Amino acid sequence: MTRVKMISAWFGGVLFLAGVVNILESGAADVFLEVTRPDFQKISLGIAGIQNKGGPDWLGGRIEEVLKKDVKRSLVFDLVDLPSLGITPTDIGNGTGTGSKAVFKQVAEKGVSVLVWGKAVMKEAQKDADVNMEGFVYDSGSDEVVGGKRYAGSPSVVRLMAHRFVDELVFRYTGEPGIARTKIAYVAQQGTARELFVMDYDGYDARQLTADGFLNLMPQWSPDRRFLVFTAYRDRNTQSIDMIELATGKRWTLISLGGLNITPSLSPDGNFLAFASSHEGNSELYRLDTRTKAIQRLTINPSGDLSPSWSPNGRELVFVSDPGGGPQLFLMGSDGTNVRRLTFDGDYNAAPAWSPRGNWIAYVCRTQKEYKLCVISPDGQKRVQLTTGSGVDDSPSWSPDGRHLVFSSMVDGKSHIYMIGADGKDLERLTFQGTHNSAPAWSPAS
Amino acid sequence: MNKTLCTFGVALVASVALIGMPGCGKKSVQSGGDSQSSQGPAKGGSVGGYPDTGVQSGGGGLRGLDKNPSEERVGSGTMLAKVDPSGAAGQQTDEIRAEQAASAAAGLRDVFFAYDSWIITEEGRQALSRDAEWIKSNQNALLKIEGHCDERGTSAYNLVLGEKRAKAARNYLVELGVGANRLSVVSYGKERPVCIEHAESCYQQNRRGHLVVKTRK
Numbered sequence: 290m291t292r293v294k295m296i297s298a299w300f301g302g303v304l305f306l307a308g309v310v311n312i313l314e315s316g317a318a319d320v321f322l323e324v325t326r327p328d329f330q331k332i333s334l335g336i337a338g339i340q341n342k343g344g345p346d347w348l349g350g351r352i353e354e355v356l357k358k359d360v361k362r363s364l365v366f367d368l369v370d371l372p373s374l375g376i377t378p379t380d381i382g383n384g385t386g387t388g389s390k391a392v393f394k395q396v397a398e399k400g401v402s403v404l405v406w407g408k409a410v411m412k413e414a415q416k417d418a419d420v421n422m423e424g425f426v427y428d429s430g431s432d433e434v435v436g437g438k439r440y441a442g443s444p445s446v447v448r449l450m451a452h453r454f455v456d457e458l459v460f461r462y463t464g465e466p467g468i469a470r471t472k473i474a475y476v477a478q479q480g481t482a483r484e485l486f487v488m489d490y491d492g493y494d495a496r497q498l499t500a501d502g503f504l505n506l507m508p509q510w511s512p513d514r515r516f517l518v519f520t521a522y523r524d525r526n527t528q529s530i531d532m533i534e535l536a537t538g539k540r541w542t543l544i545s546l547g548g549l550n551i552t553p554s555l556s557p558d559g560n561f562l563a564f565a566s567s568h569e570g571n572s573e574l575y576r577l578d579t580r581t582k583a584i585q586r587l588t589i590n591p592s593g594d595l596s597p598s599w600s601p602n603g604r605e606l607v608f609v610s611d612p613g614g615g616p617q618l619f620l621m622g623s624d625g626t627n628v629r630r631l632t633f634d635g636d637y638n639a640a641p642a643w644s645p646r647g648n649w650i651a652y653v654c655r656t657q658k659e660y661k662l663c664v665i666s667p668d669g670q671k672r673v674q675l676t677t678g679s680g681v682d683d684s685p686s687w688s689p690d691g692r693h694l695v696f697s698s699m700v701d702g703k704s705h706i707y708m709i710g711a712d713g714k715d716l717e718r719l720t721f722q723g724t725h726n727s728a729p730a731w732s733p734a735s
Numbered sequence: 736m737n738k739t740l741c742t743f744g745v746a747l748v749a750s751v752a753l754i755g756m757p758g759c760g761k762k763s764v765q766s767g768g769d770s771q772s773s774q775g776p777a778k779g780g781s782v783g784g785y786p787d788t789g790v791q792s793g794g795g796g797l798r799g800l801d802k803n804p805s806e807e808r809v810g811s812g813t814m815l816a817k818v819d820p821s822g823a824a825g826q827q828t829d830e831i832r833a834e835q836a837a838s839a840a841a842g843l844r845d846v847f848f849a850y851d852s853w854i855i856t857e858e859g860r861q862a863l864s865r866d867a868e869w870i871k872s873n874q875n876a877l878l879k880i881e882g883h884c885d886e887r888g889t890s891a892y893n894l895v896l897g898e899k900r901a902k903a904a905r906n907y908l909v910e911l912g913v914g915a916n917r918l919s920v921v922s923y924g925k926e927r928p929v930c931i932e933h934a935e936s937c938y939q940q941n942r943r944g945h946l947v948v949k950t951r952k
């Protein structure tokens with residue numbers, strides 16, 4: 290099979306997905322993460338510039354910068370530097386001119402699979418300025434301009450245009466929607482209070498959601514991305530699990546049972562809310578049927594149980610329990626049956642998050658007195674420590690494509706939010722403002 | 736009971752976001768009625784309204800690449816409401832100040848704990864004994880015991896630890912003859928530290944049970 294044909298086969302996305310299934314069923318003894326599989330080949334992609342066709346100087350450059358970062362973060366594409374391959378980005382127009390043919394030939398000869406370029410213009414509209422962006426995609430496998438996109442909007446959505454375009458690229462080549470338009474909910478210190486915020490997945494455009502002046506903790510998304518569930522305090526005295534609608538700011542109490550009401554987590558279908566409460570003594574796990582409002586107790590034991598996280602098929606939960614002292618991860622059916630211990634390394638394992646692909650559970654592991662990120666396979670056979678160094682890491686949350694984690698770390702003294710690849714590479718800091726940012730939760734894909 | 740809770744909730748929430756609580760006015764706790772399982776309503780609790788959060792459609796609004804693309808209008812992407820930081824936050828701040836003043840006037844002492852521990856030390860017993868005397872001689876006072884932790888460990892597990900500390904302090908006060916109905920407990924985990932240096936001298940100040948005179952119910 291020639292290289293070009295092999296790449297073409299990837300384009301359908303079918304083979305890619307089949308590869309993922311193989312990983313899930315693989316009995317390989319080697320410890321590997323899917324993005325570092327020896328046979329995982331990223332699709333090489335070059336960006337030949339976004340031409341500025343009128344408007345402020347920054348316009349084309351900014352779009353190009355966002356495109357490049359999104360392409361890199363996708364972990365689907367390998368962003369190639371065209372000039373270093375001897376390819377000088379020129380104005381390719383709409384890709385039909387003779388000049389563009391010469392560029393395409395070069396691109397194909399250098400083994401670059403995908404070439405992206407575009408143009409942008411900003412005009413003064415009647416009320417507000419208006420931005421138009423066009424992006425084009427050449428595919429060297431099929432040797433044609435496979436298509437493009439035309440976007441229009443206000444200058445405030447320039448970044449969103451680029452995010453949208455990259456999600457289209459990821460969708461085209463993998464059949465998955467991409468993560469460039471996802472968001473991250475988190476907690477930020479405001480004075481002595483901790484309030485909920487939501488930002489874009491790349492750390493831009495942070496918006497405050499709550500402003501009650503006290504503690505709002507550990508948000509989790511609803512599957513449809515319209516709501517967050519989180520822990521709050523009524524009059525500072527009584528803990529509750531609240532829900533807030535992002536679009537309206539409407540907020541209400543879902544659960545207030547007395548004692549602890551913490552670590553809410555919605556099932557992938559939205560039909561159950563698992564949470565921990567101590568209203569019957571010590572902290573136990575419960576699940577609320579969101580349709581009937583019936584509450585079912587899931588754990589009955591003298592240990593503290595908390596932090597449930599759902600398997601992607603909704604049939605199982607991973608959670609924290611501390612029989613014998615230190616917290617450890619346990620698995621059980623989502624009805625509370627078949628409880629078994631998952632972690633045996635170390636005396637502190639907590640804050641689990643089940644990968645949306647199902648094959649890994651990320652959590653906080655204590656090694657040499659430091660709280661770091663680890664991942665373990667649900668069968669307990671494979672375990673990898675992802676982060677090292679000093680400072681408490683906490684609250685890992687998966688990207689919907691299962692290729693990244695977001696988490697909080699005090700590695701720089703203050704708690705800030707970071708993104709890291711599921712293979713422990715590509716660490717990127719996302720928050721820089723404020724004194725404390727924590728408890729990140731990655732939204733589902735739209 | 737439900738009505739009271741809902742009315743209370745609306746009063747509180749309205750000050751935050753001027754909204755009602757979905758589910759209020761409706762029966763908000765379903766009776767389980769299944770005696771052999773643990774399914775059923777929680778004692779003394781409430782369950783608020785719940786919207787449909789199922790995923791409506793896939794595709795994420797992506798329309799695919801097109802050889803003759805039509806123009807797509809990109810919205811502001813703001814599915815986010817604007818918050819009004821006035822009001823609720825200021826009220827909380829005022830109330831916290833009033834609580835702090837009342838607690839300082841009473842001369843209440845904190846009880847401190849060892850790392851990862853909720854055992855009341857000898858020093859802690861002495862502090863709580865003095866607290867108990869004040870509480871017994873101020874029969875109208877209602878107290879809240881806050882459980883706090885240092886920054887090490889996860890936020891979630893520290894909420895559990897904080898509650899154990901608060902309950903340990905409460906139990907000792909009850910042993911000393913303080914009426915349990917005058918004491919409430921709440922855990923703040925590691926979310927409200929009094930000291931933010933990354934050193935043991937600071938950590939030990941944060942591992943505490945903090946007694947507060949409630950200025951409202």
